[in-house]
Amino acid sequence: MAKQLVLTDRIYNILKENNRTQVILKYEKYLKKVLEGFPKTRVEIKKLRKFDSRFEVIITGPEEVFASNILKKKVGIINDFNAIEVGKIYNGNMVNVGKVGFGIFVDCGIFNPPADVLLSLNTLRTQLCKDAKISLKKIIDAYEFVDHFPVSIKIIEKDEEKQQFSGELADQTLSLFERIKNESIEGIFISGTTKNQFKKSIEKKGHFRDVISVKRFGYLEHIALLKEGTEAPGIIANIGKDLTGCKMSAIRPKRIKELEI
Numbered sequence: 001m002a003k004q005l006v007l008t009d010r011i012y013n014i015l016k017e018n019n020r021t022q023v024i025l026k027y028e029k030y031l032k033k034v035l036e037g038f039p040k041t042r043v044e045i046k047k048l049r050k051f052d053s054r055f056e057v058i059i060t061g062p063e064e065v066f067a068s069n070i071l072k073k074k075v076g077i078i079n080d081f082n083a084i085e086v087g088k089i090y091n092g093n094m095v096n097v098g099k100v101g102f103g104i105f106v107d108c109g110i111f112n113p114p115a116d117v118l119l120s121l122n123t124l125r126t127q128l129c130k131d132a133k134i135s136l137k138k139i140i141d142a143y144e145f146v147d148h149f150p151v152s153i154k155i156i157e158k159d160e161e162k163q164q165f166s167g168e169l170a171d172q173t174l175s176l177f178e179r180i181k182n183e184s185i186e187g188i189f190i191s192g193t194t195k196n197q198f199k200k201s202i203e204k205k206g207h208f209r210d211v212i213s214v215k216r217f218g219y220l221e222h223i224a225l226l227k228e229g230t231e232a233p234g235i236i237a238n239i240g241k242d243l244t245g246c247k248m249s250a251i252r253p254k255r256i257k258e259l260e261i
Contacts, residue, residue, distance in 0.1 A: 001064075002058050002059060002060045002064065003058070003059040003060075003064045003065070003067075003068045004046070004056065004057070004058050004059075005056070005057055005059065005068060005071060005072070005077050006049070006054055006055070006056050006057075006077060006078045006109075007054060007055050007056075007057060007071065007075050007076065007077055007078075008054065008075070008076035008077060008078060008091070008092075008108075008109040008218070009027075009054065009055065009075060009076070009218050009219040009220070010052065010053045010054055010093070010107075010148075010218075010220070011023060011027070011048060011053045011054070011055065011219070011220070012053055012192065012220065013191075013192035013193070013220065013245040013246065020048075024045055024048065026194065027045065027055060027219065028043070028044070028045055030194075030219060031043045031045075031057065031071070031075070034070065034071065034074050034075060035067050035070060035071070037070075038061065038063045038066065038067045038070075040061050040062050040063065041059060041060070041061030041062065041063045041064055041066075041067045042059070042060050042061050043057055043058070043059050043067070043071075044057065044058045044059075044060070045057050046058050054078065054109075057071075059071070075219075076091055076109065077109070078109035078110070078111050079108070079109060079110055079111070080110075080111060080112045081110055081111065081112055081113055081115055081163065082112075084108075084110055084155060084158065084165065085155065085158075086155050086156065086157065086158050087154065087155065087156075088154070088155055089152055089153065089154050089155075089170045089172070090108040090109075090117070090152070090153050090155065090167075091108065091150065091151075091152050091153075091217070092106040092107050092108035092109070092117065092150070092151060092152075092153055093106065093107050093147075093148045093149065093150050093151070093218065093221065094106055094107075094145055094146070094147060094148065094149040094151065095107045095116060095147055095148075096147065097140060097145050097146055097147050097149070098136075098137065098140055101121070101135075101136055101137075102120060102121050102136070103118050103119050103120040103121050103123070103124065103136065104118075104119045104124070104136075104140075104145065105117065105118055105119075106118075106119060106151060106153050106167065108153060110165070113163050115163055115164060115165055116165075117153050117155065117165040117166065117167040118164065118165065118166050118167065119151075119153070119166075119167060119168065119169065120166060121136050121139075123156075123166075123167075123168050123169075124136070124139050124169075125139075127168060127169050127174065128143070128169075128177070128256075128259060129259045129260060130260050132259065132260070134259060138259070139259065141255075142255045142256055142258065142259050143177075143251065143255075143256065144189070144249035144250055144251060144252075145249070146189070146191075146247050146249050147191070147247065148191035148192075148218075148220070148221050148247065149189055149191075149221075149249070150189075150217035150218060150221045150223070151169060151170075151173045152169070152170035152171075152172040152173045153167040153168070153169065153170060154167055154168050154169075154170045155167050156168050176223070177251075177256065179225075180225070180251055180253050180256065181253045181256055181257060183228065183253075184228060184253050185212070185225055185226055185227065185228050185230075185253070186225075186226045186230060186231060186232040186250060186251060186252050186253065187223055187224060187225050187226065187232065187250070187251035188223065188224045188226065188232045188235060188236060188248060188249070188250060188251070189221075189222070189223050189248065189249045189251060190221075190222050190223075190224070190243070190246055190247070190248045191220055191221045191222075191246060191247045191248075192220055192243070192245050192246035192247055193220060193243050193246050194219065194220065195214060195216045195222050197243070198214065198222055198224070198243070199214055201239045201242040201243055202214075202224070202235070202239060204239075204242065205235075205238050205239050205242070207235050207238065207239070209227075210226055210227055210230040210235065211224050211225070211226060211227070212224075212225040212226060212227055213225050223251070232250035232251065232252060233250050236248045236249075236250060
């Protein structure tokens, strides 16, 4: 019996309608690579959902259960509201950053009913500013948080009546910021392109040796860590024209440390 899943990756930055087919083919290739250990199992894209820009896929074959579990672990799937548990960690992306003054919402792919997870201003102050009474705008500016920025969230409160969640940044995200601070290295967040396209642009512009690593957080979201002494804004300015429609931000230790003074 075929398995049907909705994956958490959101597909955006499709500049022309005729690019849609190419995007679908590339994503299918990406999924096949994730499942390369299951040669007799087939993954097929059923549709790109219009209301949330997520792929619905069908998995068939003798190992469809195992393949489904691999996709759940390595790519991620949407979850029902009732399945979300307090204390558990979920991956998501920031949405509508800076639109409200009381926190940042994170899309963790929660549906039935749909709900984003709130990172409250108080929680962000506690985790990122040592409880200093700093405005949300200053926190956003210091970290250059933008829409699609990837974070791991620990659910700390679930209000079933109001259909709301509150969360805090999990260790996976905090440890990334700590590494940037402790090693005095800068990072670049980019959204709207694949990891391969991002790396090709870096290499084309002669910055390959400036990069320590590039980690994929979603199909179109990545963070590159740079060698000590390399400045993120300079690289962003240099590669930006090659990556049409992409959003990039600089994660800089100096600005982060200033929040804790």
